[in-house]
Amino acid sequence: MAQANWLDLGPLEEFQKTEITEAAIGRTKIAISWRSGTFGVVSGTCNHAGGPLGKGRLDGDYVVCPWHNWKFHRCTGAGEPGFEDDRVPAYELRVEKGRLLVRTDNPTARHKKPHPPHPLARRIERRPGVTRVAGISTTNMDEANPRYSTSDFLLGVALDHAREALGCETKLIRLSALKFRNCEGYYSKSANACTWPCSITQMDAADELTEVYEALVHWADVVLVSTPIRWGVASALYFKMAERLNCIQNQITIRDNVLIRRKVAAFLITGGQDNVQGVAGEMLCFFSELGFHFPQFPYIAHSRGWSAEDMERNVEHVMNSGELREGARQLAARAVELSKNLLATAPMVEHTPRGGRKAFRLEIERE
Numbered sequence: 001m002a003q004a005n006w007l008d009l010g011p012l013e014e015f016q017k018t019e020i021t022e023a024a025i026g027r028t029k030i031a032i033s034w035r036s037g038t039f040g041v042v043s044g045t046c047n048h049a050g051g052p053l054g055k056g057r058l059d060g061d062y063v064v065c066p067w068h069n070w071k072f073h074r075c076t077g078a079g080e081p082g083f084e085d086d087r088v089p090a091y092e093l094r095v096e097k098g099r100l101l102v103r104t105d106n107p108t109a110r111h112k113k114p115h116p117p118h119p120l121a122r123r124i125e126r127r128p129g130v131t132r133v134a135g136i137s138t139t140n141m142d143e144a145n146p147r148y149s150t151s152d153f154l155l156g157v158a159l160d161h162a163r164e165a166l167g168c169e170t171k172l173i174r175l176s177a178l179k180f181r182n183c184e185g186y187y188s189k190s191a192n193a194c195t196w197p198c199s200i201t202q203m204d205a206a207d208e209l210t211e212v213y214e215a216l217v218h219w220a221d222v223v224l225v226s227t228p229i230r231w232g233v234a235s236a237l238y239f240k241m242a243e244r245l246n247c248i249q250n251q252i253t254i255r256d257n258v259l260i261r262r263k264v265a266a267f268l269i270t271g272g273q274d275n276v277q278g279v280a281g282e283m284l285c286f287f288s289e290l291g292f293h294f295p296q297f298p299y300i301a302h303s304r305g306w307s308a309e310d311m312e313r314n315v316e317h318v319m320n321s322g323e324l325r326e327g328a329r330q331l332a333a334r335a336v337e338l339s340k341n342l343l344a345t346a347p348m349v350e351h352t353p354r355g356g357r358k359a360f361r362l363e364i365e366r367e
């Protein structure tokens, strides 16, 4: 019979200062817990996406992963009730002469309960057919009592033109009609904690940003984004969406996994006052990092200037401006034309070495 191998982890007091301590057996991380006078030792690596269980917290007798809150029993390694089959290795322990010893040769087996992949995680394949144009309106709106929105209006003109004159399929997504959560900064826990599909999307079936992810990643060839200017920047809803799109950009950073290929983005920006160029610059920068291409002259915009406070006249101006309507139509036409060219001539590549703004080898790749 094989000899038991015991490793001296250190004096007991070291592991009684906090409820959970991270330690290692060689290169294998373990999570040591202390509660109600007993120790427990399980693997320090979560079954979900490798989160550090030894940096988590205790909920009763369960270790809660600090990344996305999966739970494992601190002594047996079993998943929480209902997920018992999802287990991480558990280790035998012994207390001897004031020291904590762990047996290293017979941890229980890790078992990952198969979880069906989120539908968004499916392979990205362009369905054959006419050019598909998604319009994303980011203006805030009381859906029950809608007001006239200049950016919405011009987006509608562009989509109508794409559908009626250019023969495209179109889809309008109004962020104000979707219930979706703020990004909760998984990236700031670890780049690997920010997942595709988005961690929130995977955990919260009621979160409706799925519609935007579906459109951007799987459905659309062209994305037209409209925003008002609020205090010199795009709308709050635009930023709420952009933060949640970090998971698309993060795939490029950590996996060289470019989800957006051969797709085109263009923008419609309106505001009563100024900073059109600042807003356009921010949007161009962000969408370029997602992997989008831009047509020549990738945005149209209108503002009445710094001193303008007569917003009702701004609305009137946009409503009656044939030039702005024509500008919206031509923006759609340029974007659709570029999309057709890209789909016809640009080869579909699987990898973009060192794509994204971090065009250098990252520490995280060496971990």
Ligand code: FES
Pocket: 046, 047, 048, 049, 050, 051, 052, 065, 066, 067, 068, 069, 070
């Ligand atoms: S819950 Fe542990 S890595 Fe996601």
